[in-house]
Amino acid sequence: MSSKYRRIVTGVVLFCLCATPLAGEYFIFSHADHDHTGDTCPVCAHMKSASDSIRRLLDGLVKSTGLIQAILSLLASMSH
Numbered sequence: 001m002s003s004k005y006r007r008i009v010t011g012v013v014l015f016c017l018c019a020t021p022l023a024g025e026y027f028i029f030s031h032a033d034h035d036h037t038g039d040t041c042p043v044c045a046h047m048k049s050a051s052d053s054i055r056r057l058l059d060g061l062v063k064s065t066g067l068i069q070a071i072l073s074l075l076a077s078m079s080h
């Protein structure tokens with residue numbers, strides 16, 4: 001795999017990993033003051049889904065050593 005291709009792939013992966021929790025957090029904060037419709041509120045269901053996704057992603061990041069290696073690799077390639 002060429003260095004340029006690896007850098008692009010690493011950048012895309014990092015962007016996705018950063019954008020997913022940010023989008024979830026944005027949804028939660030932007031809908032925190034919604035018109036609640038009861039136990040079957042679809043907004044609350046989406047907020048819970050977003051919260052669960054963020055929690056799972058962060059749990060995976062903590063357990064992942066490959067991501068740390070990818071970040072270090074990206075930083076090292078950017079310094080050249």
Ligand SMILES: [Zn+2]
Binds near residue numbers: 035041042043044045
């Ligand atoms: Zn609600």
